[in-house]
Amino acid sequence: MLELRNLRIKSGHKVLSDIPTLTVAPGERLGIVGESGSGKTLTVMSIISLLPEGISATGEVLFHGDNLLGMTERRLQDIRGKRVGVVFQDPSRALNPTMKIGRQLAEVLRLHGESTSRDDIRNKMLKLLKQVSLDAPAVINSYPHELSGGQQQRVVIAIAMACGPDLLIADEPTTALDVTVQKSILELLLCLCSENNMGLIFVSHNLGVVQSICDRIAVMYQGALVEVGPAKVILGSPQEQYTRDLIAASPSIPQAKEG
Amino acid sequence: MLIETENLHFSHKINRPWIIDNVSLSVRENESIGIVGESGSGKSTLIRILNGMLPVSQGTVRIGGKDIEERIKEGKRSVQRFGQMVFQSPRGSFDPRMRLARSISEPVRALERRLPSENEVAEVMERVGLSEGLLDRYPHQLSGGQLQRVSLARALLVSPTVLYADEPTSALDVSVQAQVLDLLGKLREDFGLSLVMVSHDLAVVGQMCDRILVMRRGKVVEDGPAHQILSRPTNEYTANLLDAARSVSLRR
Numbered sequence: 476m477l478e479l480r481n482l483r484i485k486s487g488h489k490v491l492s493d494i495p496t497l498t499v500a501p502g503e504r505l506g507i508v509g510e511s512g513s514g515k516t517l518t519v520m521s522i523i524s525l526l527p528e529g530i531s532a533t534g535e536v537l538f539h540g541d542n543l544l545g546m547t548e549r550r551l552q553d554i555r556g557k558r559v560g561v562v563f564q565d566p567s568r569a570l571n572p573t574m575k576i577g578r579q580l581a582e583v584l585r586l587h588g589e590s591t592s593r594d595d596i597r598n599k600m601l602k603l604l605k606q607v608s609l610d611a612p613a614v615i616n617s618y619p620h621e622l623s624g625g626q627q628q629r630v631v632i633a634i635a636m637a638c639g640p641d642l643l644i645a646d647e648p649t650t651a652l653d654v655t656v657q658k659s660i661l662e663l664l665l666c667l668c669s670e671n672n673m674g675l676i677f678v679s680h681n682l683g684v685v686q687s688i689c690d691r692i693a694v695m696y697q698g699a700l701v702e703v704g705p706a707k708v709i710l711g712s713p714q715e716q717y718t719r720d721l722i723a724a725s726p727s728i729p730q731a732k733e734g
Numbered sequence: 735m736l737i738e739t740e741n742l743h744f745s746h747k748i749n750r751p752w753i754i755d756n757v758s759l760s761v762r763e764n765e766s767i768g769i770v771g772e773s774g775s776g777k778s779t780l781i782r783i784l785n786g787m788l789p790v791s792q793g794t795v796r797i798g799g800k801d802i803e804e805r806i807k808e809g810k811r812s813v814q815r816f817g818q819m820v821f822q823s824p825r826g827s828f829d830p831r832m833r834l835a836r837s838i839s840e841p842v843r844a845l846e847r848r849l850p851s852e853n854e855v856a857e858v859m860e861r862v863g864l865s866e867g868l869l870d871r872y873p874h875q876l877s878g879g880q881l882q883r884v885s886l887a888r889a890l891l892v893s894p895t896v897l898y899a900d901e902p903t904s905a906l907d908v909s910v911q912a913q914v915l916d917l918l919g920k921l922r923e924d925f926g927l928s929l930v931m932v933s934h935d936l937a938v939v940g941q942m943c944d945r946i947l948v949m950r951r952g953k954v955v956e957d958g959p960a961h962q963i964l965s966r967p968t969n970e971y972t973a974n975l976l977d978a979a980r981s982v983s984l985r986r
Contacts, residue, residue: 510907511878624773649982653772654934658978680908683937683984710984724912725984726937728964728976 476501476674477522477642481534484517484526484698491530492517492698501641504668504675506689506706508682508721514698515678519644522676523555538642557587560635564647566627570619576630577615580604580637587638603633607663625656629663636667642674643667649684661688682725686710694718736798736896736928737761737784743792744776744783753779755952756793761896766922766929768939768960770975771949777932780949781898784930786813798895811845817930818889822901824881828873835869838888850891858887861924862917879910886921897922899931903938915942936979940964948972 477499484492492514499505507515521532524543536543538554546554555561563569571579577600584596604611607629619627628648635643645664649657665688668675679685685692685706692709694701694717702715713719737760744754754776761767769777782788784795786806795802797816805812818841821827828837835855842850859866862883873881882902889897902918903911919942922929933939939946939960946963948956948971956969967973 510909654936654982655772655975655978658981661982681982682908684982686984687981710986721909722984722986724909726908726912726915726935726941727984727986728937728940728980 476539477676478537479518479522479534480537482518482521482532482536483534484514484521484530484532486530490698492695494518494534494700497693497700497703499642499674499676501674502668502672503691504665504677504689506685506692507676507678507695508680508685508692509695509701510680510721512697513695515680515695516646518695519646519676519678522644523559523561524551525555525561556583556635556640557638558640558642560638560640560643562628562631562635562643562645562648564650566624566631566651567619569631570627572619574618575615576617576619576622580615580630580634583634583637599637603637604630606636606667607633608659609633623656624652625660628652628656628660632660632663632667636671639671640673642676644676644678646678647680648677650679650681657684664688682710682721683727694721735760735796736763736765737930738796739784739793741793742780742783742790742795744779744788745791749791752791752952754783754791757952757954758793759947759954759957761928761930764926764928765945766931766943768943768946769930769932769949770934770936770939770946772934772975774951775949776952777949778900781819781900781930781932785817785819785898786810787819814841815845815892816894817896817898818892818894820882820885820889820897820899820902822904824878824885824905825873827885828881830873833870833872834876834884837873838869838884838891841888841892845892854891855887858890861890861921862887877910878906879914882906882914883917886917890921890925893925894927896928896930899929901933902931904933904935911938918942936964936976937983948975 479494479497482494483490509515520526522536526532532544580600581596584599585591601611604614609626609629649660652660667673677685677689689706692706693703696717701717702709709718710722713722740758742754742757743752745752771777779788783790786802790803802813839850856866864880864883868876903914906914921927931942943960946960947954950971956963956967956972963972967976
């Protein structure tokens, strides 16, 4: 479904990140891990052409065979938000603080969806919010600040899911959340992926979180792809020293003893 | 007993809602205690009271055997020399317009009305594993991990008895986090410090602390040895927290 080929991200002449090849199949959940500055976020932002000003990407980003790099903004808008959804780290910044949730959700449905009738949009909205386990009627009439961080992130996920994307990009979506809330959001993402056969690219510096949700893992370090493979292999028998260091640095909790 | 609270209450308004609701705890010398719980449970508020940054609304707090309110009346110095604080955001802990050499000497200047000697500064910088040359720089020129080391050095300069650490590694990368936690453990041994650490990360607390306090809605719901809390929690809330933490921590 998604294939990156010779993707090189540059700031002027300086190469920030270089990825020879990376793929995501339909329904597959790929985790990208690595330390700050390793190029994780740049890589996923280049997929949807949302790189910061002054930073450019060359190579190919093939989505169902179409190269997204160099595509006109108009065609891109058709894909971004509609066929590729995005969820960022900080939900409070992803939502407009002056608009009720209902209006923000309706806006997305009106822009990307087929139907424009009020009832239709309202029904879709209720369905979406239910899908992310929120109390729909109450949430529709709330402003973002009236919701908790976890509820806000659920709304952001609902917005990203609004048009039934084939691929969801989630950039550290649970880093700002409490551990219990984190768990429930991860369960929600897992469930949405399998119900809709949706692909997922999950960026995180937390190996434990990635382990719990992804079936493949790509490890990045200083802009380069260090290692890619099935999660079990990467975490069980890593080939590269950097991956081993990353695993050794991750704190873990001894599992409960049976009985 | 190093730190003791009895029926401690705290509220921002006059008597309730209680942010800290009837907390009695004690910390022995050389002990390391982890305080865990979800956002808003009162973890950070509690250590701010213990460090004299927030007042006691009801109940008592004794630090080093003396009532904290009496100490505050004598001057905040007595409280702040006893315990020093390290915060979550290393960037937020330094004045961006000050070179680190000046920032690092501020607590000594404020508490002892003198400048720390070059030897003192050189020693703490060595202890935290940084070159002294970094002190000529401004905060934005250092990485988050380096800055967190500088904030540890700054705390150590006033020779505190207790170190309060409020999510000291939450803003750091996992590999940097491991280094800073190692350093914290080493400093604790070297200086015979007691550690009171707030974190939402049970794995981190389990690695660093002898004892764990679990807080929820201002109350301590469970208090016991770390290994016991992490293997056989008796409180339902602790069990849920542990279950969630396990599901997102690395299984080897």
